[in-house]
Amino acid sequence: MKESELTTLLHTMTLEEKIGQLVQLSSNFYSDAEGALTGPMAQMGVTEKLVADSGSTLGASGARQIIDLQKRHLEASRLQIPLLVMADVVHGYKTIFPIPLAIGCSWHPELAEEAARIAAREAAVSGVHVVFAPMVDLVRDPRWGRVMESTGEDAFLNSVFARAFVQGFQGNDLKNDRDRVAACVKHFAAYGAAEGGREYNTTDLSEWRMREEYLPAYKAAVDAGCKMIMTSFNTIKGVPSSANRWLLRQVLRNEWAFDGTIISDWGAVRELLAHGVAEDEQEAAEKAIKAGVDIEMMTLCYPHALENLVADGRIPVSLIDQAVFRILNLKNDLGLFESPYRGVDEEKEKEIVYCAAHREQARKLAEESCVLLKNNGILPLQGHAKIALIGPFADSGDLLGSWSWKGEPRDTQTLKQAFLKDASFDTFFAKGSGITQTNSHFLEEAVVAAKQSDVVILAVGESSAMSGEASSRTRITLPDCQQKLFAALKATGRPIVTLLFNGRPLELGSLAEQTDALLEAWFPGSEGAEAIVNLLTGKTNPSGKLTMSFPRTVGQIPVYYNSFNTGRPLAENPQEPKYVSKYIDCPNEPLFAFGYGLSYTQFMYENLKLSASRLMEDEQLIVTVTVANVGDRPGADVVQLYLRDVAAETVRPIKELKGFKKIFLKPGARAEVSFTINEPMLRYVHSDLSSRSDSGRFEIGVGDSSARTLNAAFDFVKKDGVPR
Structure with a gap:
């Protein structure tokens, strides 16, 4: 449809129909309208007319359901405007890939893009048009459950993955490539900086720090062409994001030239009342529409109040028209006016969704996402060994994570099933404990199994429900019963390989010191069990590197690699016993640093060279380093470049x-x-909030982690010679 035709359609709509386009309702209103309208949801004030006029829905999927839903909607719509179908496809549709935090640890954006492409393909054939992903929030507090949805603590790395995910979901021709979906980037902005790591909590950052550290990944997603942005639940500068004109209009619209659609998170517009910045629904609607929220998700301030606000002259119709036009334009970008049933195909759905080729890609990404944190030589496992596989994850399908919407734990291969495929091991199994509870029988059974073995594989961690949205924790240790299980197994004298399944960095305590090997598996997805067995047996060599630091204790949080030096840095005053920036009961450094991860082979870095000792503003400087595999196995390493x-x-x-x-x-x-x-790589945000570079000295570090680098330095000289 041409832009002129969209404009004509807009002018044909009544004000009530326009407001309907700004409303997003859950799918039960459409699949069972009468039941929904007469049930508890009727308290929201939903009418059949509003359902007919609404512009989008969330939570529906499946080719047959979407075809029926869209057909009924078009029949009820006076102007035959198709419905947008949106869904939480965060790291896979039915084929579940590792959680995003794990994907970040692959340091392989091409594989991340492919994972998003596959998720889009499965979602599109099942009727989904927009996915609520990627989440690009910068995170430094593992108490916050949603760290699992982010790729970590670094703005640069998050920006790289933001671009990869958007490209994977949307491709290059969204209208004609029916295997792609629109990406909705979230949560704008700085949701990952919630105080105390508590979900939905206040965020209080200086604008300088926001622009320097928290906004770059969103900007990268916008530059990659994302079609939609979701507001965050938190406040920015004391104003909730869904009412924040500075954030949505000044930064997003004016500075970044974002012309896509802005949607609130679930219920966020009406939550302006709870925040205390709106007295009633009318004020909430006024503030949200003036701030620039185009779609209100799952509350009804817009349909309850916008008509009166227009009639009272408090908002112009043009403000509503702008929002509606952006929604119509998104539908047009997806080709929905020409093809309301875009991409949906029942037969193709059976062929594509959860197919072997997609699951193979999930396995590859899982193998590259796991991080080997410790190994005293026990790994890889030797053939014909006796293995005791013990722990709450030994025979569990809970490997998908909390945002695996269509993933089925009961259909997911467990570690036990994967180990049984390998005839080279005699394997004994014992549960040992549940996630949060155990008993003497479980412990005794585990000890018996351990004593029959040559090596214990202990599979422990969090349940999927212990991380994700609304799953903040003050104690990020393994549950007590699992620590008790580890102690009982340690007492047998058998070597222990610990597997961690979790959605956040954990405080590991003495386990990290006492275990013989430690593999961080995260929630590895549909093919995670096979990937882990391949890693443990050496069929695949671990190559993952952490993208979020592991604290020694929760008291260090936030602990991250790219901190500021302070005026009294410990590193420059190692002999000063007291008056430096340090803890008196714990090292400053994390237990495992950003960029850290082991392999079954060894890599040596040498011959760091710079092409020049001085870099002029209009020139380039080439940094080279030689990396050698000095071990006896093929392997991959992530060569990391750091500047100061x-x-x-x-x-x-x-x-x-x-x-x-x-x-x-x-x-x-x-x-x-x-x-x-x-x-451009040397630019940073100055005190006047402009981004530019300065002449001066720069240090370079190249290595296999943030904590281990070869170092050099150069001088940067600007043409104008203007001093700092």
């Missing part, structure tokens, strides 16, 4: 990730890895 601005107009991090390359080397092989440094 030694003296700047504002404080700068002690190091910042600026580039990375994942390389594969056979035993004995060497590779020269290069990075290009240019002026």
Whole structure:
């Protein structure tokens, strides 16, 4: 449909029909309208006319359901405007990939893009038009349950993955590529900075820090062409995001030129009352529409109040028209006016969804997402060994994570099933404990199994419900019963390989020191069990690296690699016993640092070289390093480039990730890895909130983690010679 035709359609609509387009209702209103309208949801004030006029729904899926739903909607719509179908496809539709935090640990954005492409393909054939993903929030507090949805603590890395996910979901031709879906980036903005790591809690950041650290990943997603942005539940500058004109109109619309659709999160418009910035639904509607929220999700302030607000002259009709036009334009971008049943196909759905090819990709990504945190030589497992597989995850399908909407734990292969496929092991099984409870029988059974074995594989962690939305925790340790299980097994004297299943970095306590090997598996997805067995047996060599630091204790939080130096840094005053920035009862450093991860082979870094000792503003500087596989196995390593601005107009991090390359080397092989440094990479947010570079000294670090690098330095000189 041409833009002129969309404009004509807009002018044909009544005000009531326009307001309907701004409303998103859950799918039960459409699939069983009479039951929904006469049941408890009727208290919301939903009418049959509003359902007919509404512009979008969430939570529906399945080719037959969507075909029937869209057919009924078109029949009820006076102007035959198709319904947008949206859903929480976060890291897979039916084929579930590892959680996003794990995907980040792959340091493989091409695989992340492919995962999003597959999720889009399955969702589209099942009738979904828009997915509520990716979440690009920067996170540094593992108490917050939704760290599982992010790719970690670094703005640069999050930006790389934001672009990859958007490209994977949307492709290059959304209208004609019916295997793609529109991406809704969330949560705008700074949701990951909630105080105390408590869900839905207040965020209070300076604008300087927001622009420097928290906004870049959203900007990267906008630049990649994302079609929709979701507001966050938190406040920014004391104003909830869904009523925040500065955030939505000044930053998103004016500065970033975002012309897509803005949607509230579930119930967020009416929650302006609870926040205390609106007295009633009318004021909430007025503030949200003026701020720029186009779609109100699952509350009805807009249909209850907008007509009166127009009649009273408090808002112009043009404000509603702008929002409606953006929604119509999104439908047009998806080709829904020409093809209301876009991409949906019952037969193709049976063929594509959860197919073997998609599951194979899920396995590959799971293998690259797991992070080997410790290994005293017990791994990889030797053939013909006796294995005791013990723990609440030993025979559990709860490997998908809390946002695996269509994933089925009961259909997911368990570790026990995966191990039984490998005839080279004699394997004993015992539950040992549940997630939060155990008993003497479980413990005794586990000890017996351990004593019959050569090595214990202990599968422990959080249930999927213990992370994700509304799953904040003050104690991020393993539950007491699982720690008790570990202690009982340790007493047998058998070596222990610990597998962690979790949606956040955990406080591991003495377990990290006492276990013989430690593999962070996260929630690895549909093919996670097979991926883990491949890693444990050496069929695949671990290559994952952490993208979020593991604290030694919850008291360190937030602990992250790119912190500021402070005026009394411990590193520069190691002999000062007291008056430096440190804890008196714990090291400053995390237990496991950003970028850290082990392999079954060893990599040696040497010959760090710079193409020049001085970089002029209009030139480039080439950094090279030689990486050699000095072990006896083929493997992959992530070569990481860090920069530090030694003296700047504002404080700068002690190091910042600026580039990375994942390389594969056979035993004995060497590779020269290069990075290009240019002026844009040296820009930062100044105290006047402008982003620019300064002349000065820069330090370079290249290595296999943020904690281990080879170092060099160069001087950067701007043309104008203007000092800082």
